Amino acid sequence: MATDPAGKALPTLVLVGHGMVGQRFLEAAAEHGLTATHRVVVLCEEPRPAYDRVHLTSYFSGTTPEELSLTDPEFLDKHGIELHVGEPAVAVDRATRTVHARSGRRVPYDALVLATGSYPFVPPVPGKDAPGCFVYRTIEDLYAIEEYARRHATVGAVVGGGLLGLEAAGALQGLGLATHIVEFAPRLMPVQVDEGGGAALLKTIGDMGLSVHTGVGTQEIVADGANGAVRGMKLSDGSQLATDLVVFSAGVRPRDQLARDMGLSVGERGGIAVDAQCRTSDPSVFAIGECALASDGRVYGLVAPGYEMALTAAAALADDACGASFTGADLSTKLKLLGVDVASFGDAHGTADGCLDVVYADSRAGTYKKLVMGREGELLGGILVGDAEAYATLRALTGTVPPVAPESLVLPAGAGAPAQLGPDALPADAVICSCHNVTKGEICAHASLPEVKKCTKAGTGCGSCVKLIGQLLPRSGDDGLCGCFRHTRQELYEIVRVKRVTSFARLLDEHGRAEARGGEGCEVCKPTVGSIIASLAPSIGADGYVLEGEQAALQDTNDHFLANLQKNGSYSVVPRIPGGEITPEKLIVIGEVARDFGLYTKITGGQRIDLFGARVEQLPLIWARLVDAGFESGHAYGKALRTVKSCVGQTWCRYGVQDSVRMAIDLELRYRGLRAPHKLKSAVSGCARECAEAQSKDFGVIATANGWNLYVGGNGGMTPRHADLLAQDLSDAELIRLIDRFLMFYARTADRLERTAAWLDRIEGGLDHVRDVVVHDALGICDELEALMRAHVAHYRDEWSATLDDPERLSRFVSFVNAPGTPDPTVRFVPERDQLRPELPLIPLEGLAVR
Amino acid sequence: MTIAPEKTTVLVQLAVADGWLTVCELSRLTPGRGVAALLPDGRQAAVFLDRAGRVFALDNTDPFTGAAVLSRGLIGSAQGRPFVASPLLKQRFDLGTGRCLEDDGVAVRAYEVRTVA
Ligand code: SRM
Ligand SMILES: Cc1cc2nc3c(=O)[nH]c(=O)nc-3n(C[C@H](O)[C@H](O)[C@H](O)COP(=O)(O)OP(=O)(O)OC[C@H]3O[C@@H](n4cnc5c(N)ncnc54)[C@H](O)[C@@H]3O)c2cc1C
Ligand code: SF4
Ligand code: FES
Numbered sequence: 001m002a003t004d005p006a007g008k009a010l011p012t013l014v015l016v017g018h019g020m021v022g023q024r025f026l027e028a029a030a031e032h033g034l035t036a037t038h039r040v041v042v043l044c045e046e047p048r049p050a051y052d053r054v055h056l057t058s059y060f061s062g063t064t065p066e067e068l069s070l071t072d073p074e075f076l077d078k079h080g081i082e083l084h085v086g087e088p089a090v091a092v093d094r095a096t097r098t099v100h101a102r103s104g105r106r107v108p109y110d111a112l113v114l115a116t117g118s119y120p121f122v123p124p125v126p127g128k129d130a131p132g133c134f135v136y137r138t139i140e141d142l143y144a145i146e147e148y149a150r151r152h153a154t155v156g157a158v159v160g161g162g163l164l165g166l167e168a169a170g171a172l173q174g175l176g177l178a179t180h181i182v183e184f185a186p187r188l189m190p191v192q193v194d195e196g197g198g199a200a201l202l203k204t205i206g207d208m209g210l211s212v213h214t215g216v217g218t219q220e221i222v223a224d225g226a227n228g229a230v231r232g233m234k235l236s237d238g239s240q241l242a243t244d245l246v247v248f249s250a251g252v253r254p255r256d257q258l259a260r261d262m263g264l265s266v267g268e269r270g271g272i273a274v275d276a277q278c279r280t281s282d283p284s285v286f287a288i289g290e291c292a293l294a295s296d297g298r299v300y301g302l303v304a305p306g307y308e309m310a311l312t313a314a315a316a317l318a319d320d321a322c323g324a325s326f327t328g329a330d331l332s333t334k335l336k337l338l339g340v341d342v343a344s345f346g347d348a349h350g351t352a353d354g355c356l357d358v359v360y361a362d363s364r365a366g367t368y369k370k371l372v373m374g375r376e377g378e379l380l381g382g383i384l385v386g387d388a389e390a391y392a393t394l395r396a397l398t399g400t401v402p403p404v405a406p407e408s409l410v411l412p413a414g415a416g417a418p419a420q421l422g423p424d425a426l427p428a429d430a431v432i433c434s435c436h437n438v439t440k441g442e443i444c445a446h447a448s449l450p451e452v453k454k455c456t457k458a459g460t461g462c463g464s465c466v467k468l469i470g471q472l473l474p475r476s477g478d479d480g481l482c483g484c485f486r487h488t489r490q491e492l493y494e495i496v497r498v499k500r501v502t503s504f505a506r507l508l509d510e511h512g513r514a515e516a517r518g519g520e521g522c523e524v525c526k527p528t529v530g531s532i533i534a535s536l537a538p539s540i541g542a543d544g545y546v547l548e549g550e551q552a553a554l555q556d557t558n559d560h561f562l563a564n565l566q567k568n569g570s571y572s573v574v575p576r577i578p579g580g581e582i583t584p585e586k587l588i589v590i591g592e593v594a595r596d597f598g599l600y601t602k603i604t605g606g607q608r609i610d611l612f613g614a615r616v617e618q619l620p621l622i623w624a625r626l627v628d629a630g631f632e633s634g635h636a637y638g639k640a641l642r643t644v645k646s647c648v649g650q651t652w653c654r655y656g657v658q659d660s661v662r663m664a665i666d667l668e669l670r671y672r673g674l675r676a677p678h679k680l681k682s683a684v685s686g687c688a689r690e691c692a693e694a695q696s697k698d699f700g701v702i703a704t705a706n707g708w709n710l711y712v713g714g715n716g717g718m719t720p721r722h723a724d725l726l727a728q729d730l731s732d733a734e735l736i737r738l739i740d741r742f743l744m745f746y747a748r749t750a751d752r753l754e755r756t757a758a759w760l761d762r763i764e765g766g767l768d769h770v771r772d773v774v775v776h777d778a779l780g781i782c783d784e785l786e787a788l789m790r791a792h793v794a795h796y797r798d799e800w801s802a803t804l805d806d807p808e809r810l811s812r813f814v815s816f817v818n819a820p821g822t823p824d825p826t827v828r829f830v831p832e833r834d835q836l837r838p839e840l841p842l843i844p845l846e847g848l849a850v851r
Numbered sequence: 852m853t854i855a856p857e858k859t860t861v862l863v864q865l866a867v868a869d870g871w872l873t874v875c876e877l878s879r880l881t882p883g884r885g886v887a888a889l890l891p892d893g894r895q896a897a898v899f900l901d902r903a904g905r906v907f908a909l910d911n912t913d914p915f916t917g918a919a920v921l922s923r924g925l926i927g928s929a930q931g932r933p934f935v936a937s938p939l940l941k942q943r944f945d946l947g948t949g950r951c952l953e954d955d956g957v958a959v960r961a962y963e964v965r966t967v968a
Contacts, residue, residue: 521927556925569918817888
């Protein structure tokens with residue numbers, strides 16, 4: 001039993017429910033010193049401690065449950081908190097003040113906090129419990145949906161087109177299902193947006209290939225598949241929708257059963273009734289988060305109000321007289337749903353007397369912005385769909401008269417709206433982070449984002465305020481590359497080119513910030529400068545080999561070992577397969593190498609083959625075999641040309657009008673090894689059917705009857721962008737000349753880690769300017785750009801064969817400098833699907849999620 | 852008769868439980884980078900050389916991922932103090948103390964090192 005230093009038993013504080021709000025409560029309790037004066041026991045129903053439910057959907061884009069975790073075993077340990085996972089409370093005896101848990105555990109309490117959250121509401125339609133029906137709330141729900149989708153489904157339907165419904169639909173689409181959304185209301189997200197916003201949302205979401213059915217209800221789940229599994233659903237308009245999987249997302253209901261059974265007052269429509277201090281009808285019992293019915297008569301389904309309740313309850317328990325009270329909260333939200341920004345804040349639906357709307361809508365672009373203005377010209381609220389850039393600023397201005405005309409706040413930049421409202425215009429008491437209720441004044445007291453996050457928690461909730469916080473923090477006074485240089489990458493490129501600087505140390509000592517001169521540089525400027533020197537190497541008289549001399553110390557580890565580092569410290573090997581064309585003999589060699597070294601083998605998304613799991617000391621042995629068979633480095637590790645994908649083209653395909661494979665190989669061999677601000681990808685299609693997906697590449701080529709069309713600035717990744725047509729019907733020579741110029745102009749003017757897509761969108765004048773420069777030679781630099789590329793092509797050497805030829809260079813490929821023959825024992829593998837995968841090392845600090 | 856060219860080898864040594872362990876010759880280190888060394892107790896150390904010729908050693912295991920890779924990070928300096936950035940998720944560790952610059956609560960062990968001629 002926990003005792004105080006005098007040996008007296010401490011009073012016990014029991015928390016039921018370890019969700020987002022429960023965890024926030026524990027943190028607040030620790031801050032108030034309650035954990036020192038109390039024994040704290042937590043009963044957690046789920047099989048894992050609290051995690052970030054708000055970002056649940058990011059699981060489908062690769063975030064692991066560990067990364068979603070909100071708790072840190074050290075925190076629990078340090079504050080002596082007893083956490084029981086997989087142990088729900090089943091009853092509470094208020095007479096004896098005892099909580100009964102499922103396993104039979106009894107915990108006596110002096111104070112009890114209920115943070116049991118909500119459960120998803122499933123409408124009582126026939127068939128709702130059939131195999132293939134799911135809800136969307138916990139990590140276990142995600143596992144179940146993922147598993148079922150993989151085995152049994154090609155089509156999925158989401159019941160409910162609200163916030164969570166759209167999230168769920170995004171997840172289903174991400175799992176590869178053809179996805180339907182069925183919403184009873186006449187528009188999507190009826191709570192947050194109005195009709196105009198709904199229309200913009202509908203357009204954009206429809207364009208993404210989701211089928212939206214609004215204004216119809218779900219009447220029945222048709223479950224006549226194998227084992228009674230879902231086959232479809234009947235809708236209220238008489239139609240039937242074929243689907244293999246249904247996710248109910250029709251709202252949530254507070255989990256108040258435990259409280260009902262205890263005899264606490266609950267609201268008519270659910271929710272545990274609490275006062276402004278979050279006390280229930282029993283003064284020793286509190287309720288916080290989504291299970292609570294706040295004193296303003298509302299149940300809040302968002303995390304920010306829950307956090308405020310957590311702080312309020314902790315303050316009340318600590319008898320903090322100046323402690324907060326919770327009397328209601330702002331329902332502002334900003335979401336990125338399926339890649340569309342949707343935000344609403346304040347009085348979004350304009351319910352106040354005499355208020356007026358200012359609306360800007362562009363249904364082609366899928367943007368809709370509405371501000372609700374009060375009688376006195378004060379901003380009351382608003383809705384933003386498609387472009388929510390101004391959300392944080394507008395939210396913070398709510399309640400005040402904005403310093404500029406309201407129409408200039410909604411017009412797109414450049415459309416007669418010069419008055420971009422900067423964060424400077426915000427008053428000190430404007431709330432910047434609404435998740436944690438942090439004002440501009442509190443943020444400005446700190447110097448850096450990590451410090452703000454640590455001291456105020458601002459920015460650690462939904463994250464929508466982070467950009468604005470960045471703008472509020474003191475800038476180093478310039479837009480320099482990093483703490484070592486006040487120049488931009490572009491300026492450094494010019495310095496290196498004009499002054500022919502071939503050494504990082506010289507560049508730092510002569511051109512670095514005063515305080516950085518003579519130092520080491522940092523992890524930002526070293527690889528950037530390494531890349532600049534490498535792309536200019538032949539023209540400035542530097543060695544083009546990336547591991548030569550000082551260059552070796554500048555490269556990221558991937559370039560340093562000419563391979564890609566994997567999560568367990570092993571490396572992957574990607575030989576170049578130009579244009580994706582490969583002979584059976586070469587395929588056999590790859591197979592043999594993979595077999596002999598026990599490498600995991602996979603066809604990549606770039607039409608080549610990746611071999612994973614090589615130890616450092618195996619890399620030269622593997623490459624010796626590959627180089628011998630005629631392979632060379634694929635530069636999968638470098639900010640350099642990756643692949644030029646091809647379709648089979650005219651030679652075989654009945655539609656092809658040019659030899660796309662030959663062109664792809666020519667381009668890949670020409671630009672291989674070119675170091676650039678970011679990676680470069682390309683593709684060539686043999687006709688307009690575009691099987692090689694050239695329009696998603698940095699430079700893409702599509703055959704026409706008269707030659708080639710050149711597209712630039714395409715991108716897949718997080719923010720896909722379709723490439724723009726730069727020039728049409730080019731001959732082979734014209735095509736290559738334009739690409740030479742385009743790539744060198746990009747290398748000269750782009751920022752660090754800026755793909756061509758972002759660069760094209762950023763540089764002044766955009767595509768037209770680039771066309772002027774590279775097609776019409778408006779700056780008169782094309783000769784120079786071409787000469788730089790010629791020098792690159794002439795000096796290209798395969799990095800791996802150059803490495804194998806040099807014992808000095810090879811000596812770095814050992815796991816241990818003092819035991820060159822010993823493999824790293826921490827690099828281990830386990831079998832999976834007839835190959836192997838990394839056995840992950842134990843992380844000494846568990847739960848240390850990198851957010 | 853051959854005359855041996857005059858040559859002094861400088862050795863890098865690391866403090867372990869029972870004295871100084873010779874890791875390698877100083878010439879094996881590239882300024883700005885690290886190497887890994889296997890210690891008698893099975894642990895691994897990451898040994899670094901900076902531009903000024905100073906050597907540092909930290910535990911090689913990246914506490915954020917559990918992988919033994921810190922020796923493969925890039926070194927840099929901030930406010931005049933040298934650090935290594937993990938090659939996996941880029942957290943930085945002070946080369947002198949092992950303290951993580953992104954998270955005060957985290958540190959890796961720092962070893963005492965010296966060079967002897
Ligand atoms: C191996 C591969 C996945 C696969 O198994 O298919 C892959 C693997 C990685 N990709 Fe990729 N990408 C692969 C094709 C793609 C594609 C598809 C394509 O190229 O057609 C894309 C989308 C197209 C695009 O880039 O526009 C793609 C978009 C990304 C991005 C996002 C880029 C962006 O501009 O948003 C990253 C992150 C980055 O580069 O910052 C990334 C980063 C990575 C990294 C380097 C992540 C990392 O740092 O560890 C992975 C390392 C691979 C390794 O260790 O060998 N990968 N990656 C593919 C290798 C293709 C190849 O042969 O070289
Ligand atoms: C996919 C998704 C996206 C979301 N996006 C957003 C967003 O963008 N913005 C936003 O503000 N909000 C969002 N939310 C809502 C947000 O997650 C919730 O408001 C928040 O999690 C509420 O916290 P809570 O602690 O009250 O409830 P929960 O996080 O649900 O935690 C309650 C916990 O109590 C446990 N429990 C229940 N009964 C018992 C018992 N008897 N004994 C022990 N344990 C029990 C439950 O298992 C659960 O783990 C989203 C929710 C989902 C599902
Ligand atoms: S892009 Fe055209 S030529 Fe190439 S494979 Fe497809 S249909 Fe055939
Ligand atoms: S507003 Fe959500 S984290 Fe700041």
